[in-house]
Amino acid sequence: MSRSRRYQEAKQKIEAGKRYPASEAIALAKQIATGKDHQAVELHVKLGIDPKKADQLVRGTIALPHGSGKTVRVAAFVKPDVADAVKAAGADIVGGEELVKEIQSHEKLDFDVAVAHPDLMKSLAAIAKLLGPKGLMPNPKDQTVTPNPAKTVAELKQGRVAFRSDDTGNVHVMVGRVTFTEDHLTENLSAALEAIKKAKPSASKGTYLVSATLATTFGPGISLAVS
Numbered sequence: 001m002s003r004s005r006r007y008q009e010a011k012q013k014i015e016a017g018k019r020y021p022a023s024e025a026i027a028l029a030k031q032i033a034t035g036k037d038h039q040a041v042e043l044h045v046k047l048g049i050d051p052k053k054a055d056q057l058v059r060g061t062i063a064l065p066h067g068s069g070k071t072v073r074v075a076a077f078v079k080p081d082v083a084d085a086v087k088a089a090g091a092d093i094v095g096g097e098e099l100v101k102e103i104q105s106h107e108k109l110d111f112d113v114a115v116a117h118p119d120l121m122k123s124l125a126a127i128a129k130l131l132g133p134k135g136l137m138p139n140p141k142d143q144t145v146t147p148n149p150a151k152t153v154a155e156l157k158q159g160r161v162a163f164r165s166d167d168t169g170n171v172h173v174m175v176g177r178v179t180f181t182e183d184h185l186t187e188n189l190s191a192a193l194e195a196i197k198k199a200k201p202s203a204s205k206g207t208y209l210v211s212a213t214l215a216t217t218f219g220p221g222i223s224l225a226v227s
Contacts, residue, residue, distance in 0.1 A: 039217035067159030069177035
């Protein structure tokens, strides 16, 4: 794969074989960031799990102290008696069975995260084939099926993100943008790593955090020192 001159120049500033402490990695990532200022800062973690085994799936949520820098559109599937509270919490799309029917009719999913009250989950079965492939189906393990949807919506708007191991046993999380301060990125990165550590499945044996890399959207990866 051919890389740009700026990418190659940035890569030369990374010491080969070195695993950088978080604060050093973040300072370097900001320094060598190529492209526009709005690009993301991402954490990529390789886990010592068997992704083919269901009992070794890693998933959870992270309350990033300073948010991800990404504007998240939230849909809330709730009953009318809590609709106002959910709207006040910041939900972009709010509705109950009528919202389910609308989505079923138009097949339009104009949101990034869906939150649902447990009472609405039966109704969501009608659009599960639309939500599922997009990763939008509310799930208790992601805390998006909840008896307190207003609280969850507020947390999502403030920077709570979900993570899940992929088919190769890796986890990818956006921890901010290059415009964030080094301190804010460091605190977000620490929160992400801690959440991933806590999500270790009991069935996973041996080394859990195999390696971790920090990278901006268009920049080269920087190996992190993790234990």
